[in-house]
Amino acid sequence: IEREGQVFWVYNRVQGLERVAEYVRKLMPEARVGMAHGQMSETELETTMHKFWHGELDVLVCTSIVESGLDFPRANTLVVDQAQMFGLGQLYQLRGRVGRSDRQAYAFFVVPDAERLTAVAEERLRIIMDMDYLGAGFQVAMEDLRLRGAGNILGEVQSGHMSRVGLDLYLEMLEEAVGRLKGTPSALAAETELTLGLPAHIPASYIDDGRERLRCYKALTSAAGGAAREEAALSMRDRFGPFPEELNNFLAVLDFKQFLTELQVQRADVYRDHVRMFWPGGQTAVHPERIVQLAAEMPGARLHPPAGLSLPLAGELSFGEGLQKIRLALEGIRASAS
Structure with missing residues (x-):
């Protein structure tokens, strides 16, 4: 607040949110504190968010209702209360609510006792701390899928072990099974x-950064068709210059x-x-x-x-x-x- 910013204080229980808001007011009596959650009336919620947007509130005590779709450039601090109760995807989305301008932002994940966390909660917090680089969203999503499982697509149970088969292969197997039941002949694929x-590769002398080279490999090999691959290749040439012979060979081999x-x-x-x-x-x-x-x-x-x-x-x-x-x-x- 001294840096002329605003604060999100996230507590993901509607019951007890008023108590948390009162606690925040005691922490800083001079701060203007508002409250937002999904059980408020539409008019009341809109009024609160309007005040926060226009800087009429300093702290917004809220549930995870704010985890996506909102952009408050003045928000420079996030406090996630009882962070062990949030999912990995939720923590990643919440962290993205701050730091959306050129001012330094901070995200605090608060737990009651770091020594007594469950193994899964501890791993979630470790992952969210490690993956603080630009573009980490995909890796966070894969880690979340690994922790929770891909689920049972045909039923209500949302737990499973995707690593045993893989989601893409599972969907292919499902499509083949449905085709057999329908009597549709399956083409060899x-x-x-x-x-x-x-x-035939991307030489280190052409792109010396290993992580960037891996991104380029992924962009070229995962392209849906020749046009998409050509677009990715043109983007590489714009950034790194004319292709060496090894890379030209690699592109020809992919096609x-x-x-x-x-x-x-x-x-x-x-x-x-x-x-x-x-x-x-x-x-x-x-x-x-x-x-x-x-x-x-x-x-x-x-x-x-x-x-x-x-x-x-x-x-x-x-x-x-x-x-x-x-x-x-x-x-x-x-x-x-x-």
């Missing part, structure tokens, strides 16, 4: 496993891998002078007879029974251009190609 025989996955290729070995691909039994993306035909028509191509094909990369082309040429040749063996 598996990400192609690549073995690389050439340097080619996505294409091979569409063709249901199980495994591929990628070298500077050739590409070797293997299809699993039961694939439906390509015509086997067209694979044989392509091997007979393209110079340097070889078959690897029972379901493998090796195609050469033109030496006069760059690596990316060579992969693009192979991609054009493989378009003709698709089951959907005329």
Whole structure:
């Protein structure tokens, strides 16, 4: 308050909130204290928040109703009373209510006895203290999911062990099971496993910060399609300059891998002078007879029974251009190609 700021005092029980407000008034009699919670009438709550916004209140004693959707630039201090009773996501959201301008802000998480906290409560507070860097929200969400479990999607029970299967895989399994019950034929879908025989990565000499390099890897590999990946790559080039050869190779491999996955290729070995691909039994993306035909028509191509094909990369082309040429040749063996 001496720094001309305002204070959030969060206590997440409506019963007893008046007692807490009275306690705050005794702590600082000269402070103007208001109260806000979800059981107040709409008019009363709006009036209180309006006063706090316009600086007519110094301290707002409230429940976690303020954890999201509010922006008070003058708020520079947060006190979370009985912090052990809040979830990890709630603590992270509450901490974001202060420090929303250029003035220094402080968040205090108060517990009755640090020595007698439950193991889960202690871990929640440790995580929220450790993850104080910009962009930590995703990691906080994953830690919260790890602590609480992903839940039972088909029932009311909200506890589980996501780490045993993984949420994405669980949803895929669920979709396949529903499809089988409906009698819908399921297409073979598996990400192609690549073995690389050439340097294809983001060099440390290009991005020396390991954390930033990891973010760039994530942006490129998690892109939904070629357009999104190109946008991420352009953003990298704007920040760090022209791409080295290793990074150009990496981008070409990512696009080619996505294409091979569409063709249901199980495994591929990628070298500077050739590409070797293997299809699993039961694939439906390509015509086997067209694979044989392509091997007979393209110079340097070889078959690897029972379901493998090796195609050469033109030496006069760059690596990316060579992969693009192979991609054009493989378009003709698709089951959907005329």
